[in-house]
Amino acid sequence: MVTITINGKQVQAEQGQMLIEAADNADIAIPRFCYHKNLSIAANCRMCLVEVEKAPKPVPACATPITDGMVVNTKSTKALAAQQAVMEFLLINHPLDCPICDQGGECDLQEFSVGYGKDKSDYYEVKRVVKDKNIGPLIATELTRCIHCTRCVRFGQEIAGMREMGATGRGDWMEIGTYIEKSIDSELSGNIIDLCPVGALTSKVSRFTYRVWELASNDFVAAHDCIGSNINVQTKNGVIKRVIARENNEINDTWISDRDRYSFEGINSADRLTRPMIKQNGQWQEASWDDALQFAVNGLKAISDASELGAVCSPSVTTEEMFLLQKLMRGIGSNNIDHRLRQTDFSAQDADPRFPGLGMKLAEVKNLNAALLIGSNVRKEQPIMGHHLRQASLNSAQIAVLNPVKYEQIFKPAQEFIAAPSQMFNELKSLAKAALEITGKTAPDGLADLVAGQTVSDAHKACIENLNEADNAAVIIGTMLQAMPDYAAMRMLAGFIADATDSVLSYLTPGANTSGAYLSGLLPNRNAAGESADGLDTQAMFAQHRKGYILFGIEPDRDIENPVQVQNALDNADFVVAVTMYQSDALQNSADVLLPLSAITEASGTLINVDGTWQSFQAASKAIGQSKPGWKILRVMGNLFDVSGFDYQSSEEVLADVKSAAGDAVTDKAGNKLSWQCPDKSTAETALQRIAELPIYAVDAVVRRAEALQQTADAQVNCARINSATAEKLKIEDGQTVSAVQDGHLVDMSVSIDDRIADNCVYIPAGIESAAALGGGYNAIELKAK
Amino acid sequence: MSQTTQAPSDLINAESKQDIDHWLAKYPEDQKQSAVMAALRIVQDQNGGWLTLELMDAVADYLDMDKIHVYEVATFYSMYEHKPVGKHKICVCTNLSCMSCGSGKIVEHLEEKLHIKLGETTEDNQFTLKEVECLGACSGAPMFQIGEHYYENLTPEKIDEILAGLK
Ligand code: SF4
Ligand code: FES
Ligand code: FES
Numbered sequence: 001m002v003t004i005t006i007n008g009k010q011v012q013a014e015q016g017q018m019l020i021e022a023a024d025n026a027d028i029a030i031p032r033f034c035y036h037k038n039l040s041i042a043a044n045c046r047m048c049l050v051e052v053e054k055a056p057k058p059v060p061a062c063a064t065p066i067t068d069g070m071v072v073n074t075k076s077t078k079a080l081a082a083q084q085a086v087m088e089f090l091l092i093n094h095p096l097d098c099p100i101c102d103q104g105g106e107c108d109l110q111e112f113s114v115g116y117g118k119d120k121s122d123y124y125e126v127k128r129v130v131k132d133k134n135i136g137p138l139i140a141t142e143l144t145r146c147i148h149c150t151r152c153v154r155f156g157q158e159i160a161g162m163r164e165m166g167a168t169g170r171g172d173w174m175e176i177g178t179y180i181e182k183s184i185d186s187e188l189s190g191n192i193i194d195l196c197p198v199g200a201l202t203s204k205v206s207r208f209t210y211r212v213w214e215l216a217s218n219d220f221v222a223a224h225d226c227i228g229s230n231i232n233v234q235t236k237n238g239v240i241k242r243v244i245a246r247e248n249n250e251i252n253d254t255w256i257s258d259r260d261r262y263s264f265e266g267i268n269s270a271d272r273l274t275r276p277m278i279k280q281n282g283q284w285q286e287a288s289w290d291d292a293l294q295f296a297v298n299g300l301k302a303i304s305d306a307s308e309l310g311a312v313c314s315p316s317v318t319t320e321e322m323f324l325l326q327k328l329m330r331g332i333g334s335n336n337i338d339h340r341l342r343q344t345d346f347s348a349q350d351a352d353p354r355f356p357g358l359g360m361k362l363a364e365v366k367n368l369n370a371a372l373l374i375g376s377n378v379r380k381e382q383p384i385m386g387h388h389l390r391q392a393s394l395n396s397a398q399i400a401v402l403n404p405v406k407y408e409q410i411f412k413p414a415q416e417f418i419a420a421p422s423q424m425f426n427e428l429k430s431l432a433k434a435a436l437e438i439t440g441k442t443a444p445d446g447l448a449d450l451v452a453g454q455t456v457s458d459a460h461k462a463c464i465e466n467l468n469e470a471d472n473a474a475v476i477i478g479t480m481l482q483a484m485p486d487y488a489a490m491r492m493l494a495g496f497i498a499d500a501t502d503s504v505l506s507y508l509t510p511g512a513n514t515s516g517a518y519l520s521g522l523l524p525n526r527n528a529a530g531e532s533a534d535g536l537d538t539q540a541m542f543a544q545h546r547k548g549y550i551l552f553g554i555e556p557d558r559d560i561e562n563p564v565q566v567q568n569a570l571d572n573a574d575f576v577v578a579v580t581m582y583q584s585d586a587l588q589n590s591a592d593v594l595l596p597l598s599a600i601t602e603a604s605g606t607l608i609n610v611d612g613t614w615q616s617f618q619a620a621s622k623a624i625g626q627s628k629p630g631w632k633i634l635r636v637m638g639n640l641f642d643v644s645g646f647d648y649q650s651s652e653e654v655l656a657d658v659k660s661a662a663g664d665a666v667t668d669k670a671g672n673k674l675s676w677q678c679p680d681k682s683t684a685e686t687a688l689q690r691i692a693e694l695p696i697y698a699v700d701a702v703v704r705r706a707e708a709l710q711q712t713a714d715a716q717v718n719c720a721r722i723n724s725a726t727a728e729k730l731k732i733e734d735g736q737t738v739s740a741v742q743d744g745h746l747v748d749m750s751v752s753i754d755d756r757i758a759d760n761c762v763y764i765p766a767g768i769e770s771a772a773a774l775g776g777g778y779n780a781i782e783l784k785a786k
Numbered sequence: 787m788s789q790t791t792q793a794p795s796d797l798i799n800a801e802s803k804q805d806i807d808h809w810l811a812k813y814p815e816d817q818k819q820s821a822v823m824a825a826l827r828i829v830q831d832q833n834g835g836w837l838t839l840e841l842m843d844a845v846a847d848y849l850d851m852d853k854i855h856v857y858e859v860a861t862f863y864s865m866y867e868h869k870p871v872g873k874h875k876i877c878v879c880t881n882l883s884c885m886s887c888g889s890g891k892i893v894e895h896l897e898e899k900l901h902i903k904l905g906e907t908t909e910d911n912q913f914t915l916k917e918v919e920c921l922g923a924c925s926g927a928p929m930f931q932i933g934e935h936y937y938e939n940l941t942p943e944k945i946d947e948i949l950a951g952l953k
Contacts, residue, residue, distance in 0.1 A: 157852075162852070163852035163854055163855060164852075164854060165854065166852075166854035166855065166857060166858045167858060168854075168857050168858050168861040168862075169861050169862070170861070170862045170863075178854065179854060179857040179858075179861070180839060180853075180857075
């Protein structure tokens with residue numbers, strides 16, 4: 001620590017810290033455009049010039065390291081003259097279109113020109129004009145407004161990990177853009193809107209729909225992945241106009257994913273169910289809430305055997321809703337409750353930790369020295385986790401991946417093992433064998449035999465050595481792995497590898513609130529207190545047809561693994577209650593009553609993220625139509641069912657109950673440890689196996705209705721991808737239309753040759769429209785030429 | 787949208803690759819981008835004096851760089867061309883020293899003689915006229931560069947002679 005003087009005030013600062021940081025920490029304002037604390041220093045705008053004693057000229061505060069005893073003046077005549085001069089230069093080419101600029105009212109340039117600009121211009125020559133570029137459906141450009149701070153360029157290079165924007169040309173002709181007509185494809189791209197200090201980059205979706213000062217701002221938590229990024233939901237008259245990032249250095253730094261930024265369009269969608277509906281004599285009709293709830297409860301009551309009822313719930317609704325749903329079901333007498341919609345192998349569910357979490361804090365991810373990521377397209381599944389892993393990798397962490405697809409990562413993988421899902425167990429056996437050899441640990445029961453015939457490559461060895469030598473290492477179970485057959489067996493080996501190399505076994509879970517679901521007991525095999533129970537899991541509930549179902553926040557054709565099986569079960573059920581935000585054909589076909597559920601932003605609640613952080617929020621936007629918060633709907637159902645303990649007056653009261661049941665469960669290394677049980681692979685080899693990743697913009701009903709996101713490159717996934725070797729074997733060509741066949745169900749699709757896909761696999765994502773007519777995501781599949 | 791294994795850098799011919807490798811050898815293994823200027827010059831020569839988008843992408847691929855990074859370099863420096871040029875590219879300096887020594891006259895004379903404006907190419911594809919900034923030869927102002935040669939202390943007569951001497 002050294003002491004410096006800024007504007008006569010003594011300030012403590014770190015030796016070598018930049019002047020601007022010290023001033024920021026001491027709440028002394030220095031104007032700036034190019035400096036951003038989470039980006040590298042460019043020092044190109046010169047707005048931050050200040051006077052330092054004994055320095056002959058003003059110096060840029062963002063690029064001047066502190067030394068002991070430095071005397072700084074940010075407001076002296078000299079400093080001010082320099083700041084004003086820079087301002088004058090910047091304004092030469094800046095248009096005067098503030099009245100129609102979306103940034104107006106929150107523009108740094110506007111603000112600083114009040115502080116440092118002249119009221120009269122000496123410049124009478126022409127201003128330069130830059131043609132706007134089309135950089136895709138998310139970001140609007142008005143590059144005449146650009147002041148060349150290069151924040152957007154540095155963001156691409158340093159944070160997004162793909163440099164898409166650049167500064168081409170030179171001097172007066174320099175332009176920020178992509179040079180060629182191209183969309184910005186990073187899943188984090190929207191952050192450059194927040195970063196741009198002027199109105200050169202604004203949101204295409206929100207454009208011209210508000211003036212900043214009309215917006216009410218609401219602190220909120222993003223609800224599309226297990227990270228729980230902090231966001232600010234901004235509304236005008238109760239309607240969401242935009243979502244921006246909110247800083248939280250424990251979770252998402254200053255960034256959010258495009259999915260969290262633009263998904264609100266889905267909340268405002270015209271598909272929203274606005275009134276309760278009931279089906280009588282095959283006819284849908286609107287009903288009052290009282291009638292609809294009574295109708296729903298009567299229908300379920302008519303099924304006298306409670307074990308004939310099943311409830312499945314979205315993993316992205318609030319903890320309060322989850323808690324009440326399981327409380328209702330258990331109160332009625334059924335343990336058939338689940339939120340694990342895509343998991344198929346439940347054989348080791350009793351070995352799950354109290355809740356499957358990261359085993360560390362999100363902020364600790366960047367300190368990892370080594371990791372093995374299994375079955376995960378992390379940057380698309382949990383974009384902010386991708387960011388943290390990238391930071392780790394930039395700090396020289398060695399990250400290996402084992403995947404069925406050679407995804408483009410935003411970090412440089414140390415080793416890449418690409419194998420068909422059915423072969424991934426084999427790869428894990430090789431890694432486990434390498435772990436035995438390298439660590440010298442004694443093999444637990446049966447492992448030596450299991451791995452006896454395995455070949456261990458140099459890459460396997462290197463991966464294990466990295467984990468073994470690292471101070472901080474993690475074996476990370478990706479979201480995709482949890483949906484695969486033989487998940488239990490693969491997890492067991494992952495657990496062994498973690499154990500042997502003293503790494504944390506980490507989980508990246510589906511949806512926004514898997515942690516909340518575990519802790520509120522939304523599981524067939526455990527209640528809220530973690531005590532064991534005996535109910536049917538999601539797959540069993542649909543394989544063994546139930547007579548009645550409650551679908552909570554779910555679209556049955558998209559959200560559950562093996563949609564054909566789900567459809568069958570629902571078609572054969574006596575009574576189906578859907579509590580849903582949307583109305584859709586699939587729901588109308590299978591349900592008997594539709595109860596309009598408010599969106600997550602329309603009610604108070606709590607989400608628990610993957611590192612176990614509980615985050616509560618208040619309603620941010622106005623409920624659409626007559627939709628109601630889930631906890632209120634369930635409270636009335638509880639009362640109508642005469643289940644006791646449903647007299648909640650507020651969501652906070654529900655939360656208090658969850659808290660007392662959950663205790664202070666945390667996710668840590670010890671808690672995530674698995675006890676050894678020799679695994680074996682149970683599923684048979686198939687000639688051609690499907691890979692059913694859940695694509696970034698198909699994860700839930702809200703995202704699927706966010707129009708701009710649906711126009712991005714990442715949303716164009718409606719085709720069957722195979723690699724060239726597989727294509728040759730099947731005699732299928734790029735672009736050809738084929739029939740994809742699973743269990744006799746058939747869908748026509750065009751084929752795209754993609755050499756990132758593992759051999760003998762067909763990549764057809766889950767959650768997309770055409771997959772609704774197919775079966776199990778990782779099951780056998782056939783492609784037939786037409 | 788198919789993603790197959792054919793590399794964009796296949797556009798660079800064997801000879802050019804060899805040339806680029808010569809430059810690559812001068813830099814550390816993990817800093818291939820240091821050779822970008824040389825690589826761009828080499829592929830530009832390979833292509834008859836100008837760069838195409840595909841060639842810039844090929845350089846990006848060969849040097850493991852982001853494409854936009856290559857575009858930035860290729861649009862910053864005036865020796866890289868983005869449209870076809872004539873056999874002889876005449877780069878006339880019009881910066882300060884040259885201007886005060888009469889570069890205006892030089893440009894005028896060239897434009898009249900070749901019947902083209904700055905930035906254009908003659909119909910027979912023999913000459914391209916290009917305006918450039920200071921080439922560091924102020925002591926010989928006014929000047930221009932053709933190919934790898936500087937021609938200094940220009941006068942209209944001298945220019946006629948120089949052009950007549952070009953094949
Ligand atoms: S577009 Fe915005 S962020 Fe990018 S360089 Fe210009 S002013 Fe800076
Ligand atoms: S903020 Fe210091 S130079 Fe831009
Ligand atoms: S100004 Fe022409 S060479 Fe310097």
